[in-house]
Amino acid sequence: xxxxxxxxxxxxxxxxxxxxxxxxxxxxxxxxxxxxxxxxxxxxxxxxxxxxxxxxxxxxxxxxxxxxxxxxxxxxxxxxxxxxxxxxxxxxxxxxxxxxxxxxxxxxxxxxxxxxxxxxxxxxxxxxxxxxxxxxxxxxxxxxxxxxxxxxxxxxxxxxxxxxxxxxxxxx
Numbered sequence: 001x002x003x004x005x006x007x008x009x010x011x012x013x014x015x016x017x018x019x020x021x022x023x024x025x026x027x028x029x030x031x032x033x034x035x036x037x038x039x040x041x042x043x044x045x046x047x048x049x050x051x052x053x054x055x056x057x058x059x060x061x062x063x064x065x066x067x068x069x070x071x072x073x074x075x076x077x078x079x080x081x082x083x084x085x086x087x088x089x090x091x092x093x094x095x096x097x098x099x100x101x102x103x104x105x106x107x108x109x110x111x112x113x114x115x116x117x118x119x120x121x122x123x124x125x126x127x128x129x130x131x132x133x134x135x136x137x138x139x140x141x142x143x144x145x146x147x148x149x150x151x152x153x154x155x156x157x158x159x160x161x162x163x164x165x166x167x168x169x170x171x172x
Contacts, residue, residue: 003031003116004138028116029108032098035117035138038145044152052165053172067159068166094119117141 006012014020019027048068072080097119100109110116117138118127128134155166162169 003027004135005031005034005142007139007143025110028110032110032116034142035145038142038149039117041148041152042145045148045155048152048155048166052167066165067163069156069159 018030022030051068051071052066066074098110098114098116100106100111126137128137158169159165
């Protein structure tokens with residue numbers, strides 16, 4: 001399909017055959033999901049580590065080691081509501097950039113000129129203008145996102161198994 005993300009040692013990795021006999025548009029939709037889940041997982045991985053070791057208002061500015069999986073219910077709804085509202089706003093904006101509106105075409109269809117994950121938001125000017133450099137950067141982002149998805153899942157499972165935070169298990 002010619003999309004970035006194919007890297008050694010596995011090359012094109014699709015053990016369950018999701019992309020087999022799929023159109024380029026469908027593979028781009030899968031790539032969009034992979035890029036966005038990778039970005040969320042990278043933030044989640046940092047969130048696990050920072051959330052467990054940073055003093056917060058919830059704990060009276062005291063470093064209260066707790067497992068990250070239990071922190072969300074401990075935050076007041078008046079704090080969570082604006083946070084979730086902001087997430088909804090950003091997601092609606094992202095969807096309006098990359099996806100065809102319902103009724104204007106088939107559901108779950110990316111816009112023709114939209115590149116998966118590229119909503120045009122680059123305030124620091126990090127996006128390379130050269131196509132090869134952009135492909136290399138996207139491959140790095142995809143690989144880091146893939147690793148972060150495994151890391152976040154592992155952190156979640158580890159905390160549920162022994163009831164200790166990630167940093168506590170490491171002796172911090």
